[in-house]
Amino acid sequence: MTTVTMPRLGESVTEGTVVRWLKQPGEAVALDEALCEIETEKVTAELPSPYEGALGEILAPEGEVVAVDAPLCTILETETSAPPPSVAELAPVPDVPEAAPADRSRAGVHSPVVQRLAAKHGVDLAAIAGSGRGGRVTRKDVQTAIDARARAAAESAGERPAEPVLLREVVIPAAEAPVIETAEAFDVVPLSPTRRTIAEHMARATREAPQAWMLVEADVSGLVALRARERQRFAGVDLTYLPYFASAVAATLTDFPALNARWHGDELRQYRRVNLGVAIATERGLVVPVVPNARDLSVAGLARRIDDLVARAHAGALRIEDMEGGTFTVNNTGAFGAIASNPIVNHPQIGIVTMERVVRRPVVVEGDAIAIRSVMNVALSFDHRALDGAEAGAFLGALRERLEALGA
Amino acid sequence: MAEVSVIEAVRGTLDEALAADERVFLMGEDLEAGGVFRATDGLAAKYPGRVIDTPLAESSIIGVAIGAAHYGQRPVAEIQFADFIHAGFDQLCSEASRWSYRTRGEQHLPMVVRTPWGGGVHGGQHHSQSIEAWYAHMPGLKVVAPSFPADYRSLLKAAIADPDPVLFLEHKRTYRLIRQEMDGAPAEERIGRARVTRRGDDLTIVAYGFMLHEALAAADELAGEGVECTVVDLLTLNPLDRETLLEAVRATGKALIVHEDTLTGGLGGEIAAIIAEHAFEDLDAPVRRLAGPDIPPMPFHHELESFFMIDRAKIAAAARDLAAW
Numbered sequence: 001m002t003t004v005t006m007p008r009l010g011e012s013v014t015e016g017t018v019v020r021w022l023k024q025p026g027e028a029v030a031l032d033e034a035l036c037e038i039e040t041e042k043v044t045a046e047l048p049s050p051y052e053g054a055l056g057e058i059l060a061p062e063g064e065v066v067a068v069d070a071p072l073c074t075i076l077e078t079e080t081s082a083p084p085p086s087v088a089e090l091a092p093v094p095d096v097p098e099a100a101p102a103d104r105s106r107a108g109v110h111s112p113v114v115q116r117l118a119a120k121h122g123v124d125l126a127a128i129a130g131s132g133r134g135g136r137v138t139r140k141d142v143q144t145a146i147d148a149r150a151r152a153a154a155e156s157a158g159e160r161p162a163e164p165v166l167l168r169e170v171v172i173p174a175a176e177a178p179v180i181e182t183a184e185a186f187d188v189v190p191l192s193p194t195r196r197t198i199a200e201h202m203a204r205a206t207r208e209a210p211q212a213w214m215l216v217e218a219d220v221s222g223l224v225a226l227r228a229r230e231r232q233r234f235a236g237v238d239l240t241y242l243p244y245f246a247s248a249v250a251a252t253l254t255d256f257p258a259l260n261a262r263w264h265g266d267e268l269r270q271y272r273r274v275n276l277g278v279a280i281a282t283e284r285g286l287v288v289p290v291v292p293n294a295r296d297l298s299v300a301g302l303a304r305r306i307d308d309l310v311a312r313a314h315a316g317a318l319r320i321e322d323m324e325g326g327t328f329t330v331n332n333t334g335a336f337g338a339i340a341s342n343p344i345v346n347h348p349q350i351g352i353v354t355m356e357r358v359v360r361r362p363v364v365v366e367g368d369a370i371a372i373r374s375v376m377n378v379a380l381s382f383d384h385r386a387l388d389g390a391e392a393g394a395f396l397g398a399l400r401e402r403l404e405a406l407g408a
Numbered sequence: 409m410a411e412v413s414v415i416e417a418v419r420g421t422l423d424e425a426l427a428a429d430e431r432v433f434l435m436g437e438d439l440e441a442g443g444v445f446r447a448t449d450g451l452a453a454k455y456p457g458r459v460i461d462t463p464l465a466e467s468s469i470i471g472v473a474i475g476a477a478h479y480g481q482r483p484v485a486e487i488q489f490a491d492f493i494h495a496g497f498d499q500l501c502s503e504a505s506r507w508s509y510r511t512r513g514e515q516h517l518p519m520v521v522r523t524p525w526g527g528g529v530h531g532g533q534h535h536s537q538s539i540e541a542w543y544a545h546m547p548g549l550k551v552v553a554p555s556f557p558a559d560y561r562s563l564l565k566a567a568i569a570d571p572d573p574v575l576f577l578e579h580k581r582t583y584r585l586i587r588q589e590m591d592g593a594p595a596e597e598r599i600g601r602a603r604v605t606r607r608g609d610d611l612t613i614v615a616y617g618f619m620l621h622e623a624l625a626a627a628d629e630l631a632g633e634g635v636e637c638t639v640v641d642l643l644t645l646n647p648l649d650r651e652t653l654l655e656a657v658r659a660t661g662k663a664l665i666v667h668e669d670t671l672t673g674g675l676g677g678e679i680a681a682i683i684a685e686h687a688f689e690d691l692d693a694p695v696r697r698l699a700g701p702d703i704p705p706m707p708f709h710h711e712l713e714s715f716f717m718i719d720r721a722k723i724a725a726a727a728r729d730l731a732a733w
Contacts, residue, residue, distance in 0.1 A: 111692045113661045133733055139661040139692035140609070 001074050002051055003059075006066045009038065009045055014127055015067045022046070023055045029075060036072065053077040068127075106134030117142045123149075157192035157284075194285045205347035209383040213342050216378050216396045218403040220358055224374040226407025236304065241376075242278075242332050243303035245355045248402040249330050250274045250294040256395040258387050260327045263348035268386055277326035277346055278306055280313045281335075287313050288346060290326040334358065334376065343381045350383035351392075353399070378403070412590045415583040417557035418447050418522075421564045422484065426455045429482060432568060433458040436469060436486030436522075444488055445524055445583055470496035470521060474504050477519040477573075484568060490525035490577065491537040504573040505548035516571040522564075524580040525553075526618055526668060527706040528717045531580075536706035536713075538669035543575050544646035544678075550599055551646040553577040555620035557588040559643060562597035570599060577645075579617040586621060602649035604656050608636025610731045611662035611693075614653065614679055616642040619666045619718060626723035635731045645675060653679065654687050661692030662730050668718050671699035693733040698726045 006016055019037040023029055034046035035055070056074035060066045107130055110118070114137055118125050121142075128145050130137035191199070205211075223244055231239045253260040253274045261270040276294035280287050289309045291297070297305060312318050328349055333341040334357035343352045356377035363373040378399060382392045412420070425432045433455075434448055440461045442449035452459040462469050466487055473483040487493045493500070500521065507517045527536030544551045552567060552574060554560045560578070567574035597603075605620070606627055615623040620641045627637035640656045642648065657663045663683050665676040676697040683695050700706075700716055707713050 111661070112689045113692045116689045136733070138733075 001056055001076055003071045004035065004047070004050060004073050004075060005069050005071055006038070006060075007047065008068045008127075014124065015065050017065050018060045018062055018072065020062055021058060023049075025055050025057060027055050029053060029055055047072070049075065051075045051077045103133075104135035106130075106132070106136040109134070109136055111136075111139070113139045114142050117146070121146045153193040157194070192284060194287070198285050201347070202344055205344050209345050209347050209350075210385060211345050211381050212384045212389060212392070214380045214382075214389065214392055214396055215340060216400045218376050218378055218400045219363065219373050220376045220403055220406070221374040222405070222407030223403060224358060224407075229407075234300070234303070237307040239303055240332075241334075241355065241358065242330075243299045243306055244406055245332075245403070246276055246278065246291070246294060246302050246306065246330055247297075247299045248399060248406070249328070249353060250276055250297075252395060252399040252402055253328055254295055255398060256391070258391050259351040259382065259395050261350050261386060262327060263350070263383075263386070268350075271327045273327070275325045275327045277329035277349070278309060279329060279331040279343075279346075279352075280310055282313050282316075284316070287318060287323070288326065288329055289313060289318050289322040290324065292325065328352070330355065333379075340377050341379055343379065345381050345383050347383075350386040351395075352381050353396075354379045376403070410590065411587045412557045413584050413587045414557050414560055414578065415445055415447060417560040417588075417590070418564060418578060418583075419449060419451070421561045422448065423451060423454070425482075425484070425565065425568045426451065426458060429568075431480065431482040432484060433460060433476075433481065434484050434486065435460040435462050435472065437462055437464055437488045439486060443486065445580065447486065447522070447578075466492050466494075466496040467499055470499040470504065473519045473521065474499060474507075474517060477517040478515075482518050482568060484520045484522060487521060487523035489531075489535050489537075490523040490539045491534045493521070493523055493539060494542075496521075497542070500543070500549065500573070500575070501546045505546045507548075508572055509548055517573050518568075518571050520564075520567045520570075520574050520576055522576045522578060524583070525577045526579040526581055527713065528581045528618065528668075530708060530710070530713065531706065532708035533704065533706065538667065538674075538700070538705065540577060540645050540667075541669055541673060541675045544675055546646070548572065549646065550574045550644065551577065552599055552644050553579070553616045554643055555579075555582065555586070555617055555641050557586065558590050559597050559641075561590070563599060563643065566597070566599050574599070577617065581618045582621070597643065600644050600647055600649060602640055602642045602644070602652040604638060604652065605641045606637065606639040608638050609660055610636045611664055611727055612638040612640060612656045612660045613664045613666060613723065613727060614640045614642060614656075615666040616645065617668075619668055619723075622718065622720045623666055623723050625720040626727060629720065629724050630727055630731075633728070635728060637727060648679070648682065650682055650686070653682065657683050657687050658690040661690055662696075662733070663691075664696045664698060664723075664727055664730050666698045666718055666723055666726075668700050670702050670705060671697060672702050674699050693730055696726060696730050698723060 009016055016038040019039045021036045022034050029035065029049045031052045032048040035049050036047050038045055038047055054076045056076045058073045059071045066072060110125060123142055123145055125137050128137050128141050131141050132138040227239060227241060227244065257270050260274055261268055273293050274295045276291045277288040278291060280289065291302065291305050294302065326346065326349060329346040329352040331343050331352060331354045333354040337357055339356045339359060341354050341356065343354050345352050358374050358376045360372055361375050362370050363375060365371045378396065380392055380396050422434060438444060438461065439448045439459050440452040448459055469485050469487065473485040476483040504517055504519065507515060525537065525539055540551055540553060543549055550570065550572065552563050554563050564576055567576050606624060613623045613627065623639050627639050630637055638656050638660055640653060665679050667674055667676055669675065676699055680695040680697060698718055700718065706716050
């Protein structure tokens with residue numbers, strides 16, 4: 001008895017779905033006779049039997065998604081007939097033009113740059129047919145795979161290739177067998193690569209980081225007046241509260257470096273520079289490009305930098321390097337009208353603050369008087385593994401002081 | 409715009425330097441008659457008393473240059489063949505190169521030693537040597553080895569203007585072989601910078617001197633086969649331009665270092681070490697060196713000289729092999 005496994009139906013294909021069994025258990029099977037139909041994201045092909053005999057047991061029922069090299073069925077051989085089929089023998093496989101070269105002796109030997117690129121972009125090297133000597137996967141092979149995936153992802157989402165896809169392959173597990181639902185009862189929402197990345201990212205942050213939350217209220221009446229004054233003579237971009245806020249956050253982080261940190265495996269790395277992630281809502285979903293060395297920029301500089309990021313985020317023109325290296329994140333949830341929100345930490349960073357909507361409220365001021373003031377809530381979510389409430393509270397307090405001092 | 413050979417670029421630059429600065433003078437063997445390669449042709453008559461014949465004594469040529477530089481002159485000494493310079497090794501490496509350091513940077517020795525180097529000209533044992541590795545090893549001595557006429561002009565001018573000793577290597581095979589359109593624009597290349605002469609994404613060839621031209625010819629040939637080479641012209645051998653070198657190697661992940669000097673202890677080992685130390689994570693293949701065989705350079709017999717010399721065919725073969733790695 002021999003087990004037939006899922007063949008690799010193309011260079012970047014890692015799994016296939018059994019569409020239909022063409023043979024039933026016990027049925028006689030000739031060499032190369034079709035056993036079943038297999039569908040991948042690229043092609044549907046019939047799987048020829050590598051042996052002559054009778055179909056034994058079906059190990060993967062119709063509809064099941066099977067990983068490459070995982071078992072499909074067993075064959076009770078009548079004789080030793082043939083080796084397993086080569087990829088080339090399988091009917092139409094457009095992206096594998098011919099059988100792999102004979103010498104694959106160095107297919108598993110990976111150069112430093114190949115390992116680095118594969119790790120960085122989450123590329124499965126085993127899935128790449130190497131073009132180097134002895135089947136070695138070369139730097140160009142990896143780069144080709146990365147480019148092809150980015151292109152395919154962009155096309156599948158109906159987007160331009162320049163779309164800043166976060167290059168991490170997101171595997172959404174196959175759905176559980178659904179409760180009885182008819183096809184008319186729902187629409188399947190196609191997940192764009194950005195959406196999948198967000199989903200994976202949020203789930204991991206929630207799964208890995210125990211998050212605590214804290215809220216302070218800041219009297220930003222001075223900031224409101226300051227911004228109103230400066231907005232008049234600020235050319236080029238519309239001056240919002242965000243650059244003031246970002247500037248205050250960057251300055252406060254310099255005083256509280258414990259929050260300007262990232263997990264690196266089990267290691268907590270505290271950064272000397274503040275690379276400030278700015279959450280931006282786009283039509284395609286949330287993106288968080290980074291303002292590097294935010295502490296080096298003035299409010300005007302931050303305004304222009306953020307304006308540029310926002311414009312490019314909406315145009316789908318962010319680059320990979322715009323997305324990397326963030327050490328802390330700010331989120332302008334006030335733009336949605338919220339006055340309190342509970343952000344999810346941008347893992348592996350350990351902190352995120354929101355600036356909520358500025359509202360005019362009656363506030364008790366000095367001398368037991370009541371005054372109408374402009375008030376903004378500032379919420380902090382932090383990874384409780386990295387720090388405790390006392391530090392987080394001190395940070396928020398200092399940030400509030402900075403905000404209240406603006407224009408005062 | 410006129411096409412200028414390497415020797416014409418050298419002569420023209422010496423002429424300009426003599427005209428521009430009265431402190432500049434030339435000294436060496438047979439210079440008054442124009443020198444064996446005609447680098448000083450006509451200059452003795454044009455600048456009486458400033459193109460000086462010396463005895464056949466390299467140690468004294470360099471020693472006198474040191475003394476003149478101490479006294480505020482700008483000597484440009486010629487060693488007739490690089491093979492002869494070793495008689496002046498002590499003056500150059502034990503005295504000239506150290507002066508600035510010994511005086512805590514308070515004093516400098518603005519002197520240039522020009523010398524024709526390299527083989528492929530049927531020069532035999534004593535007129536073919538590559539000497540750069542010995543001298544590039546010496547801190548305080550800048551070593552320059554251009555490839556194109558325009559760079560000879562720029563870098564010789566920069567060498568004469570440099571406040572410290574510069575060893576200026578002129579590959580004798582390029583003297584009349586390599587020509588280039590040159591306009592009258594000011595010389596702009598600086599000592600200490602390498603240049604990416606050609607861009608391709610399959611591998612990076614690093615070369616200098618005559619080998620740079622052979623590397624470019626090999627790159628042309630390989631382009632016809634679909635192998636695209638980046639070619640780096642080092643230009644200055646000490647100090648090496650690590651930034652340009654590493655950027656060019658990181659871009660392809662594969663480095664082929666070419667020199668006609670013998671392999672063991674050659675400059676290629678230093679370059680390979682820099683790449684291994686600083687670009688390890690960007691490497692896609694072992695760093696390769698293509699260099700002269702470890703036998704005393706260089707045979708006189710044509711067949712044997714061809715065996716010794718690196719040429720475009722050998723570079724193309726090595727590059728082809730590395731591209732397929």
